[in-house]
Amino acid sequence: MIQKMQMTKRRRRIRVKKRFFLILLAAFLSLLFLKSDWLAHWMYPIHYKADIRASASNYGLEPHLVAAIIRAESNYETGRESHKGALGLMQLMPDTAHWVVERAGFNKVTDDMLRHRADISIEVGSWYLDSLHTQFDQNQVAAVAAYNAGPGNVRKWLEAGSWDGSMDTVKDIPFGETRHYVQRVFYYYNKYKDLYPEF
Structure with a gap:
């Protein structure tokens, strides 16, 4: 019992x-x-906001797009170097970075600075992104594709009619890596515009 x-x-x-x-x-x-906004902000943060805003403003870019590229390239981690040798937050190849530094007149910018300093990586990467926008007649999607695949490849695709440069036909981009990159960047771009409208 x-x-x-x-x-x-x-x-x-x-x-x-x-x-x-x-x-x-x-x-x-x-x-x-x-509190899903809190959760979304936690999942999709933007770091280095002041540097992104300043560089985007310097070159007439949308800060959301610069932030989206940083998220796709390095997830805001400084000191990164890809297996291909791309450096820093915006993962620029050294040859591209040296070309930008020379063309833009950035004095005394070293590979080490690009790798470790967020402000310098963002400034150099934003200058390059602006030059891609200019090369592709302000076509944001083509500029982002060129950021990944190089402007020469994107120009060939557009001239050959392989891809028309629009988001609607992104599945036609010949390089799988670039196709996924463009989709990822614009996913983050739209997410950031929703979450940080005042950015």
């Missing part, structure tokens, strides 16, 4: 604990859904 009563008490305690944890879980999930 005593054992039965103890078993019954244990079962009740277990049921009470289960209910408590279910209520706690339901409250937590509700909070996540109610």
Whole structure:
């Protein structure tokens, strides 16, 4: 009899604990859904906002686009070098970076600075992105594709009619890496525009 009563008490305690944890879980999930902006901002942060705004403003670019490229390229981690040798937040190839530094007149910018300093990587990368916009008649999608594949490849695709330079036909981009890159950049771009409209 005593054992039965103890078993019954244990079962009740277990049921009470289960209910408590279910209520706690339901409250937590509700909070996540109610505060989904908080969750979205946590999942899609923008770092180096002041540097991005300044460089985007210097070259007439949308800061959301610069931020999206940084997210796709390095996920805001300085000091990165890709297996192909691309450097820094905006993952510029050294030859491209040296060309930009020379053309733009950026004095004393080294590969080490590009690799480790967010402000310099963002400035040099934004200058390059602006030059791509100019080369492709302000076609944002073609400029982003050229940021990944190089302007020569994108020009060939457009001239040959392989791709028309629009987001609607991004599936026609001949390089799979570039196709996915463009899709990823514009996914982040649209996400950032929704989450940070005042950016």
